[in-house]
Amino acid sequence: MDALKEKIHAVGRVLSEDVLKVDSFLNHQIDPLLMKQVGEEFANRFSDEVITKVLTIESSGIAPSTFLGLTIGAPVVFARKKKSLTLTNNTYTSQVYSFTKQETNDISVSRDFLSADDNVIIIDDFLANGEAVKGLVDIVNQSGAHLVGVGIVIEKGFQQGGKILREQGLRIESLARIKSLKDGKVEFFEEGEF
């Protein structure tokens, strides 16, 4: 997705060979117009599927997911990273290890909002080691819903998450796939290049 790659080149900050910071439009400050374009591009990529629910995880997945949901006319559910007192025990729960935060969080989704009748797409901001997506897939499996595929805004293609998940037969659509962050520069895979 050209507009996204251009934005990453323009304002993304390479902090190391592993870390790309895109706090200025995705992870802390949000560019609403770009998020609308991202949501519409997900809808376009999965236009061959009937989707009844968009599943994401707080917080950075919410903006692109909401525009996808608006485009296809489906509600969005965001998994919570910690149980609050107003979430009852009526939840699907999984565990996600965050390499960034170096901690394991429970993620949970109320059983009220995901069921065996649903066709679900999972959306997340980043795909690196694949931990968050694995937790969301686990929740979809617990619910008995059908998983259509996974939409990722930025995939770190030099890490293992995408490879592992694709080998499991999951359809993963990443709008920007990073080949390398070496020498402080962002290099993308071409479309279709693996």
Added chain:
Amino acid sequence: MDALKEKIHAVGRVLSEDVLKVDSFLNHQIDPLLMKQVGEEFANRFSDEVITKVLTIESSGIAPSTFLGLTIGAPVVFARKKKSLTLTNNTYTSQVYSFTKQETNDISVSRDFLSADDNVIIIDDFLANGEAVKGLVDIVNQSGAHLVGVGIVIEKGFQQGGKILREQGLRIESLARIKSLKDGKVEFFEEGEF
């Protein structure tokens, strides 16, 4: 805002005289079309102001804020509830006590995304005791930015937050102001009724 009040009547669940659960369209599952209408209504209410930044707090404030930002052409910044390792010390920080979760969280915003040049609107999903808004106002004050006002999706008008903040001279626009949750029923204030 009629569409919002109708939605609350239709699917909001009164758990006690203090607690209204709207997890089915705002706090866990998101209704994208209603969030678009909410964002556009905030833009309409503050159409007399020039706004350069929408400030909210993760996670439920993000969807309505993003539609507001899209409508007025301004970026959205969401305060984080806990510092992550990729947020540096370059932050404005305040403390927010959550009565729902019975815990105090640091909230923080990077200095990169809020400055004395900004005209800021604060958006949040609920206003009850006003703790979250007070923390966000503190952060705006630290930055030296001008605070235009506060937009709230649902105000619990029978709690003290709105009264206290209005007495401080803040402009608060709430799209649904609840008068009472007694007898399991949601009763709203009329427009202009206090």
